[in-house]
Amino acid sequence: MAETEHRPTNFIRQIIDKDLAAGQHESIRTRFPPEPNGFLHIGHAKSICLNFGIAEDYQGSCNLRFDDTNPAKEDITFVNSIKEDVHWLGFEWAGEARYSSNYFDQLHGFANELIDKGLAYVDFSAQETMREMRGTLTEPGKNSPYRDTDVATNKAEFAKMTAGEYPEGHCSLRAKIDMTSPFMCMRDPVIYRVKHAHHHQTGDKWCVYPMYDFTHCISDALEGITHSLCTLEFQDNRRLYDWVIENISIDCTPRQYEFSRLNLEYTVLSKRRLIQLVEENYVSGWDDPRMPTIAGLRRRGYTPGSVREFCKRIGVTKMDNMVEMSMLEACIREDLNVNAPRAMAVLNPIKLVIENFPEGETETLTAPNHPNDVSMGTRSVSFSREVWIEAEDFRESANKKFKRLVLDKEVRLRNAYVVKAERVEKDADGNVTTVFCSYDAGTLGKDPADGRKVKGVIHWVDATTAQEAEFRLYDRLFNVPNPAAQEDFVDAINPDSLTVCKGWVEAGLQNSSPACGAWQFERTGYFCLDPDSQPDLPVFNRTVGLRDTWAKIGD
């Protein structure tokens, strides 16, 4: 799609501009560092666009690094999905994908260096005790009795930890910093813990694993990252990040900068909650079209360009934010409006019988694939005595605001003739099932010869050739703007977030596969084919509806 032209400007790019002007770097290197413990979501897309976008614009590079220091929560299926999603968004990482676990040997060496310098010690305190001695937000912590263990003993104990001689939770390696620091993360943080777990990359080689704060800064330094971008909740951690870099022998000083994470109305973007939605079957999976995951958006019909454009429009700042869903929807509509070929589909059909059209005959009409773009060509659409129309496009009586088919009134069938409703047939419940009408044969491609004005236009599908189809219509997953603020967010799940209906589409539609992956079903919205489709029953997901001022007016 045509993304907005100018480079984004934000405080991080301004910092980079200054650093470059000051000659601090030869080139810029960033990294996108997901933990492979879930699928990527739109919030990650913001980070991806930021990191890879900066690398592109500054002719630098961006690494993909899996922050895999907690084997208990991680899995190879997540690393695969993450690679796929980053590629889908249109980005290419520098070289091979990296893993924090690539650096376990070096990390272990740096841990020993800290021990040698008297800056780390093995603590055998119970976790409970450790927590109590850490103090509180307003009270300083107390030193552990193990804090002054001599270097030789610490070396030996860390070696025993590493050798698997201690069970999980029995001890940990702590950095010796300051138990009275106002930064909780500086009160002798644990940097290595015992974990007898199989790791998806390193197998059973290790039974001690480094903690995030110790790993991330070193990994950045080892990769020569110049600007390490993360979200706001790591602002305090920056002090520890810098402390580690300053206290080990490494000749690279990456700098961490924090930006605010994305919050989107009517959905949740925390890994914990998304995992719960999947595991407790509130949705069909990580790629459920209602999910804010990249996989979900993809299946829903969002294009990579529309997601990138969204990330550009929301910007990058340090302000807490809650972005309206309309911002995202505007991006996909803007893309699909110019790129999606038009077609006709009837989602809630009733029959329209054109009584003065010869029985058994079929006429082939020509319809443009895009009203504003002749280069998209035309297609043939069959027309016969019986067609399907939308139930909501007919009323027995209505005021002038209703610009559709009304008994004794005329309306234009899109790309076809003007018809006039004559009478109806109803079922036992009184619902109209068939409308009988007459058509004006002289109105194909032109207005009525006598100058009559016909305001309304409705879409239709020829009943003799129509392809039956299933339509999945999505609504917001939650009933409240900020479900995360709820006592229990699942209570706010919208029970009507998915509506399935069966109707008709133009014959052969599912074989036309447009480049953008989507069609606009005129007057109803943008749709894409779902993988659940069968040859005899295509399934269409409604990505987003058209802007609908009529719906706002109501009636």
Added chain:
RNA sequence: UGGGGUAUAGCCAAGUUGGUAAGGCAGCGGGUUUUGAUCCCGCCAUUCGUAGGUUCGAGUCCUGCUACCCCAGCCA
């Protein structure tokens, strides 16, 4: 007075040697239209959390308040 952050329209967000409030989304008018779509035109902050101060002049500088977010995992 634990510490770290952030406050510009309904939402996102420009604004950086102080010079008289960009843009987008949403909304509201009007025009075009065989999609109540698109497209086009117009409107939408005398005011920047708040109270003072400095200044010819303050969203930008100073001081005091207030609100909200983050931190007490051997998670990231």
